[in-house]
Every structure is written in C-alpha cells, then in structure tokens.
Amino acid sequence: AQRVTQPEKLLSVFKGAPVELKCNYSYSGSPELFWYVQYSRQRLQLLLRHISRESIKGFTADLNKGETSFHLKKPFAQEEDSAMYYCALRKFSGGYNKLIFGAGTRLAVHP
Amino acid sequence: GAGVSQTPSNKVTEKGKYVELRCDPISGHTALYWYRQSLGQGPEFLIYFQGTGAADDSGLPNDRFFAVRPEGSVSTLKIQRTERGDSAVYLCASSSPGSPGEQFFGPGTRLTVL
Numbered sequence: 001a002q003r004v005t006q007p008e009k010l011l012s013v014f015k016g017a018p019v020e021l022k023c024n025y026s027y028s029g030s031p032e033l034f035w036y037v038q039y040s041r042q043r044l045q046l047l048l049r050h051i052s053r054e055s056i057k058g059f060t061a062d063l064n065k066g067e068t069s070f071h072l073k074k075p076f077a078q079e080e081d082s083a084m085y086y087c088a089l090r091k092f093s094g095g096y097n098k099l100i101f102g103a104g105t106r107l108a109v110h111p
Numbered sequence: 112g113a114g115v116s117q118t119p120s121n122k123v124t125e126k127g128k129y130v131e132l133r134c135d136p137i138s139g140h141t142a143l144y145w146y147r148q149s150l151g152q153g154p155e156f157l158i159y160f161q162g163t164g165a166a167d168d169s170g171l172p173n174d175r176f177f178a179v180r181p182e183g184s185v186s187t188l189k190i191q192r193t194e195r196g197d198s199a200v201y202l203c204a205s206s207s208p209g210s211p212g213e214q215f216f217g218p219g220t221r222l223t224v225l
Binding site (some may be wrong): 004006009029032043044045046049086088090097098099100101102103104 | 114115142144146151152153154155156159161166167169170202204207211212213214215216217218219
C-alpha cells in the first residue's frame with residue numbers, strides 16, 4: 001500500500017540552525033513526491049516537488065529511491081519558516097491524481 | 112486571480128442532520144479534489160473529479176458521503192446522517208491539466224457534529 005511517513009510531529013530549532021524534516025514513503029513504482037506547507041492562518045500550498053529539483057525559500061529535497069526518502073533540508077532556518085510541513089506522494093502514471101499525505105511535521109524556529 | 116473558495120468556513124450541525132459543503136475551484140482547472148483532515152493528521156483523499164465525472168471516489172468512507180460537480184466547475188460534498196466522527200476540516204483543491212500534482216487548496220470548511 002502507498003504510505004507516507006513523517007516520524008517527527010514537532011521539530012524545534014533556533015534561528016540559523018540547519019533543518020531536516022524527514023519523509024519516508026512506501027510505493028511500488030515511480031512516485032512523484034512533494035512538500036506542501038501551511039503557514040499560520042494560511043491555506044495549504046505547494047513548496048516544492050522532486051521533479052523540479054529546485055530550491056524554494058532556501059529549502060531543497062532530494063528523492064532517494066534506495067532509502068525511499070524525500071527529506072526536506074535548509075542550511076539556516078529563519079523564524080518565518082515556522083509552519084506545518086506535509087510530505088505527499090502522487091502516483092506517476094495512468095492519470096491517477098490523488099495525493100497521499102503524511103501526518104505532518106510542525107517546524108518551530110525560535111529567535 | 113481568485114483562488115479556490117469554500118463555503119461555509121464553519122458548519123456546526125447535530126448528529127443525524129444533512130450537510131452540504133461547497134467548493135469553487137480556480138477558473139480553468141478541470142481537476143477538483145476533496146480531502147478530509149482530522150486533528151493531528153494530514154489531508155486524507157476523498158474523491159477526485161475530472162470535469163463533471165468522478166474519476167476516483169475510492170476515499171469516500173461510506174455511502175453517507177456523496178459529491179457532485181454537475182457543470183464541471185463548482186462542486187458540492189454532501190454528507191447524510193452526520194455522525195460525530197465526521198467532524199473534521201474538509202479541504203477542496205483544484206489543479207490544471209498540465210500540472211496535476213500541483214494542487215491549489217481552499218481554506219477549508221470546519222465541520223463540527225454535536
């Protein structure tokens with residue numbers, strides 16, 4: 001079965017510290033992975049996707065098929081990064097378009 | 112331009128009542144999705160529309176839940192004989208044909224069943 005696991009409910013760091021939000025998935029086939037973010041009082045929005053291989057707001061994520069992981073990283077956390085982060089998986093063929101989300105990790109960046 | 116909108120933002124109802132939740136997607140987005148988010152969990156897929164038809168309704172928990180999108184734009188999620196366990200935030204999202212993984216979410220409807 002397809003599953004996304006985010007082992008940490010809360011990650012608390014100080015401003016300027018490195019951040020790594022963990023995401024592991026189980027899926028047979030070629031998945032498409034995403035990170036979505038929800039800032040306080042805002043709606044859920046796409047942060048980045050693995051096929052773009054881009055850095056958004058200083059965040060990067062690399063798909064590791066061997067370890068079935070898609071961890072989100074940022075070298076120097078900022079207070080404005082405080083939010084809920086959700087890792088999500090989409091099946092990559094056959095027009096199958098549902099996203100499967102992890103339970104989310106709350107990132108708290110302290111001054 | 113306007114994003115995905117959902118009404119009402121909050122709905123309180125009594126056990127056994129019928130409720131309708133509305134979603135207005137981004138103009139031009141052919142795909143529309145409903146998710147349910149319970150406290151402390153990520154969004155859970157309910158149903159996906161491509162145009163007017165439900166392409167995948169495998170996430171609907173039981174036959175009390177039903178959704179329609181008669182003209183391929185606005186969608187309504189209908190819940191009959193509500194139960195306390197139906198209490199959650201119901202999220203709607205839409206996406207364009209060229210980028211189905213990038214889903215644009217609405218603010219959600221918080222449903223509370225007393």
